[in-house]
Amino acid sequence: MVPSIKTSEAYLLLRYHLGWVDQQGREMETPISQGKALRPTLCLFACDALANDYSRALPAAAALELIHNFSLIHDDIQDQDIERRHQPTVWHVWGMPKALSAGNALQCAGDMALLDVGSKDVAAETVLRVSSILTESYLEMIQGQCMDLDFESRTDIKANEYLHMIACKTGALIRCGLEIGALLATEDAATVQAFAKFGSHLGQAFQIRDDYLGIWGDEATLGKATGNDIRRRKKSYPVVFALEKASGHAMDELLRIYAQEELEEDDVERVLAVLDEVGSQEHSQRLTEAAAAQALEALKPVSLPEWAQTEAEELVDFLSRREY
Numbered sequence: 001m002v003p004s005i006k007t008s009e010a011y012l013l014l015r016y017h018l019g020w021v022d023q024q025g026r027e028m029e030t031p032i033s034q035g036k037a038l039r040p041t042l043c044l045f046a047c048d049a050l051a052n053d054y055s056r057a058l059p060a061a062a063a064l065e066l067i068h069n070f071s072l073i074h075d076d077i078q079d080q081d082i083e084r085r086h087q088p089t090v091w092h093v094w095g096m097p098k099a100l101s102a103g104n105a106l107q108c109a110g111d112m113a114l115l116d117v118g119s120k121d122v123a124a125e126t127v128l129r130v131s132s133i134l135t136e137s138y139l140e141m142i143q144g145q146c147m148d149l150d151f152e153s154r155t156d157i158k159a160n161e162y163l164h165m166i167a168c169k170t171g172a173l174i175r176c177g178l179e180i181g182a183l184l185a186t187e188d189a190a191t192v193q194a195f196a197k198f199g200s201h202l203g204q205a206f207q208i209r210d211d212y213l214g215i216w217g218d219e220a221t222l223g224k225a226t227g228n229d230i231r232r233r234k235k236s237y238p239v240v241f242a243l244e245k246a247s248g249h250a251m252d253e254l255l256r257i258y259a260q261e262e263l264e265e266d267d268v269e270r271v272l273a274v275l276d277e278v279g280s281q282e283h284s285q286r287l288t289e290a291a292a293a294q295a296l297e298a299l300k301p302v303s304l305p306e307w308a309q310t311e312a313e314e315l316v317d318f319l320s321r322r323e324y
Helices: 009-017 038-051 055-079 088-093 096-119 124-151 161-167 171-183 190-217 235-243 248-258 263-277 280-299 307-320
Strands: none
Touching: 009 055, 009 088, 009 096, 038 055, 038 171, 038 190, 038 307, 055 088, 055 096, 055 171, 088 096, 096 124, 096 190, 096 307, 124 161, 124 280, 161 171, 161 190, 161 235, 161 248, 161 263, 190 280, 190 307, 235 248, 235 280, 248 263, 263 280, 280 307
């Protein structure tokens, strides 16, 4: 007898990663491992703010979350992370081959979910446009991941290169969610473009703050080990800034440390000291706040209901100051 997909191990891996069940398939009592659902929430917000009806964006929101999670499963393999959202990663529990297949399955599920937009009284041309936007965006996301992996072996990265990378890796799906949500609510091209621009700046603020937390955040709050970015020689924004600004002995130390195959805890401490010397922590937060201000500026031409304007302002403030 062939097991149904709902009882197969493949299905278990997907449900586990999404935080719905534990490793034995038992339903989780709390949503602690289910993630922020930022991208789908933004999609629903844009549609609701412009059309006073988020329901037509529900399939697109589901698709965004599934596509995002497919990327996380693959990222965890590439980065060798053993924990995400307070639980062991899929590859760490079931091995890399099964985790790769699980990630691929989530991508397929995301593509299929998006097609349900057509059941929401949406024109066929709009369904095709929305599908194209999503596919182009996750291709950008994959490009950004490849750039990020390349950065791990380089010490000559410039800030503008890094910002382009995160615009792809992180910003593309955030921008995409807002753009799709707006497109499903209005035919006004200027309004759709304003929401896309809002998403681009929001993505930058989100990722720079994420980089900040990856070095200076509280480990218990984040649900993953801090300092791992430095241990993996990952060039997050604070490190890229230090590589541009450091000089003399501090620069020599950075180049020596990042030339090593593995870093000791003393190396991590030395990197932290150099980041402190050049003001990386303060600069990273200033850049986050600047991107947040640009995000709100992008929405100014759009006439939004008061509740939506307030929600946008509170969201931007939260993302630029969040602790998890």
